[in-house]
Amino acid sequence: QSALTQPPSVSESPGQSVTISCTGTSSDVGSYNRVSWYQQPPGTAPKLIIFEVSDRPSGVPDRFSGSKSGNTASLTISGLQAEDEADYYCSSYTSSSTYVFGTGTKVTVL
C-alpha cells in the first residue's frame, strides 16, 4: 500500500495554469477510473473536487479538470486564483479492495 507519488509543491502566478501529477501502479491508478482529487486548505477537512478521473461535483468551478494516462493521473487548475492555494491529494481504489492517497501537493499562488 505505497502512497501515490505527487510533486511536493507547485507555484504559479494568478491567471496561469498548474498541473499536478499523481503516479501509481497497474494495481491502482492504471486499472481503475476510481481516481479522485481533494482540495484541503490549511486547518480544514478535505473536499472532493474531481471524481472518476475527470468529473466535477456540482459547485466545483470548471477551472479544475482531471485526466489519466496509464498509471498517472493529473489535475489541472486553469486561471489560478488566490483561493486555490491549498494542499491537493489524489486517491485511487486498488485491486486489494483498499484505497490509497497521494503524497500531497502544496499549491502556492505567487
Place this chain on the structure above:
Amino acid sequence: QVQLVESGGGVVQPGRSLRLSCAASGFSFSSFAMHWVRQAPGKGLEWVAFISYDGSNKYYADSVKGRFTISRDNSRNTLYLQMNSLRAEDTAVYYCARDWRKHFDCWGQGTVVTVSS
C-alpha cells in the same frame, strides 16, 4: 444537509485503547459505505478502513490491520473505529468520510488522537 461529526478523540498512552464515533445526519446512512481516514501532524492523508453499507464487508490499511476495528450501527446512524494497542505513530486527526462510487464525497471535521506517555 449532509453532516458527519466525529468524537471520541483525546490523549491516550501507548498500548491503550480508544473508540471513535462518527454521527451522521442529512442522508440515508444505512445506504452508504463509510471510511475512516487519518492525517498525522504536518503529513498527508492516509486511508484507514472501509465498511460496506450493511457492515458485511470491511477492509483495513496494513498499518492498522489486527489493531483497529471498524463497525457501524445503522439504527443510530453512527460509525465507529475501535483502536487497540495504540502507538505513537497513530497520532493524527481522524476523519470519517462517506463513500460514493469509491470516492470520499463528504467529510467530517475530524477528531484529534494523540498517543503519548
